Amino acid sequence: MNLQAVKSIYIFEMSRTFRTLLQSIVSPVLSTSLYFVVFGAAIGSRIQEVDGVSYGAFIVPGLIMLTVLTQATSNAAFGIYFPKFIGTIYELLSAPISFLEIVMGYVGAAATKALAIGLIILLTAAFFVDIQIAHPFWMLTFLVLTCVSFSLFGFILGIWAQNFEQLQLVPLLVITPLVFLGGSFYSISMLPPLWQNVTLFNPVVYLISGFRWSFYGTADVAIGLSITMIALFLAICLGIIWWIFKTGYRIKT
Amino acid sequence: MAPIVSINNLSKTYEGGHHALRDVSLDIEEGEILALLGPNGAGKTTLISIICGIVSPTGGTVTVGGHDVVDDYRHARTLIGLVPQEITLEPFEKVFRTVSFSRGLFGKPPNSQLISDVLEKLSLLDKKDSAINQLSGGMRRRVLIAKALSHEPRVLFLDEPTAGVDVELRKSMWSIVRDLKKNGVTIILTTHYIEEAEAIADRIGIISDGQLLLAEDKEALMGRLGRKQMRIDLQAPLDELPENLSNYELERAEDGTYLTYVYDTQADRTGITALLNDLGDAGIRIRDVQTQQSSLEQIFVDLVKETP
Structure with missing residues (x-):
């Protein structure tokens, strides 16, 4: 295995984060803080506790997921789309490096960024509300799995996209609505029965529910189901990436 | 190797x-x-x-x-x-x-x-x-x-x-x-x-x-593929090519001051000696002779042209 190449891609991608620190880290932290100000302090003070947790604390896992999902997807998508767009992908294709190693480099960097942002948001949230983490191990496991699986998803998106519009389409029009409708700011038990059933078709529900369980010990769906759904999503993404590299879809002619 | x-x-x-x-x-x-x-x-x-x-x-x-x-x-x-x-x-x-x-x-x-x-x-x-x-x-x-x-x-x-x-x-x-x-x-x-x-x-x-x-x-x-050109500068301009030179691939300059002869370097006989003799027989006096190898460009153009 060409680990030197994986390391080179990883460091190269991470250095992009530090070069664009304001956009990469400060911006999601600022927008999350605004969510706390609006939903936590202004609106949250008028809402009763949800599942025995104050509303401000209740939305923390959902807010982290909202940012982590969009950041992991966007970072990985941009990471591989940019070399395609400017033509430097020739270097990756002509280097003695396997497709698995390319994925490890790009997805590893995107997942690290998303993880770092998730943890920074958690720290930021601690300034606004009291946070308890009932299952720290599972909290980290959920977070890491989500970062990796959505970075893989972003990588697929970056390969598929043929222009910047397509690149932004999925995070804006798919991920964000799914997260908002996936119980980020409410418990799905608060919905009418029909909508509770409809919501179960939203895969993000399982992520947020499981992640919230790791904080407060309460979940909308069974924890085993949440883990299964993440594992399934991860497996599907890996399968698609394997197919992309086998066929050279939108990479090789 | x-x-x-x-x-x-x-x-x-x-x-x-x-x-x-x-x-x-x-x-x-x-x-x-x-x-x-x-x-x-x-x-x-x-x-x-x-x-x-x-x-x-x-x-x-x-x-x-x-x-x-x-x-x-x-x-x-x-x-x-x-x-x-x-x-x-x-x-x-x-x-x-x-x-x-x-x-x-x-x-x-x-x-x-x-x-x-x-x-x-x-x-x-x-x-x-x-x-x-x-x-x-x-x-x-x-x-x-x-x-x-x-x-x-x-x-x-x-x-x-x-x-x-x-x-x-x-x-x-x-x-x-x-x-x-x-x-x-x-x-x-x-x-x-x-x-x-x-x-x-x-x-x-x-x-x-x-x-x-x-x-x-x-x-x-x-x-192998190169052809050479020989330019023969004449002492006096020539109005037309004499009869005894009609068998040669000769080109007369517009003003008649020089002749151009193209020949194959790989051929058994280039025809140069005979040409120079015949020029002398025709009473044409030579001032200078220059030869030039045809360029790769010409070879390339010729080859690509020949491709069906």
Whole structure:
């Protein structure tokens, strides 16, 4: 295995984060803080506790997921789309490096960024509300799995996209609505029965529910189901990436 | 000695049915400079792209250093450096970092001294901390060469290295290529500048419509296919050619001050002696005689024209 190449891609991608620190880290932290100000302090003070947790604390896992999902997807998508767009992908294709190693480099960097942002948001949230983490191990496991699986998803998106519009389409029009409708700011038990059933078709529900369980010990769906759904999503993404590299879809002619 | 690059019956048909390469076979010896000449769309870039792993072949095989470029791509690609035709660089990256990145991609450990040496050879050392978007076009092209050399390749592919660059830079590129050859690097360059191939190549390959028409030693090619022109300056202008000279392929200048005779250098008889005798018999006095080898350009044009 060409680990030197994986390391080179990883460091190269991470250095992009530090070069664009304001956009990469400060911006999601600022927008999350605004969510706390609006939903936590202004609106949250008028809402009763949800599942025995104050509303401000209740939305923390959902807010982290909202940012982590969009950041992991966007970072990985941009990471591989940019070399395609400017033509430097020739270097990756002509280097003695396997497709698995390319994925490890790009997805590893995107997942690290998303993880770092998730943890920074958690720290930021601690300034606004009291946070308890009932299952720290599972909290980290959920977070890491989500970062990796959505970075893989972003990588697929970056390969598929043929222009910047397509690149932004999925995070804006798919991920964000799914997260908002996936119980980020409410418990799905608060919905009418029909909508509770409809919501179960939203895969993000399982992520947020499981992640919230790791904080407060309460979940909308069974924890085993949440883990299964993440594992399934991860497996599907890996399968698609394997197919992309086998066929050279939108990479090789 | 086994060739460093061996191409066997290589073909490529793109989606849509375009045949970019048709059954191309070619051996490239270690340490030589091979220039691939051909008009736009002839298949030069496709050939290079297949060897380097950017494009998948439809048929045939290629080995580099004895390693198949598909089945044993890791070993094969380790030996190859590629300078693409287009200037493709991350605009905000620093020169030193982007060159070091290339070395890392090829599995080589960081080596600041080597990168500095490469940059120095390419007159880029003073720009090592500059962002790519602050460099001139010529410098960017040299950064591409530095990236390709950063992992110490044994075979270097230069795809149209001097396309769109000025004469001075072109000559500087030729000098770089000659230096690389001195260090034992095998160089394959594509170009449609005949002058370039004539100036630096050891061997010329001509591609047209996806077919390799020939690959021959440059001097031998020019000798074999070259025709020479003899210009005969006359002491007095000639109104028309005398009867006894009508059998020669002679062309009279408009003002009649000189005659041009084209002959094949490889023919058993060039006809020069007989022509000069007949000129004397006709009472035509000669002031000067000059001969000129026909250029690669003419050879190239003739060959491509002959291709069905």
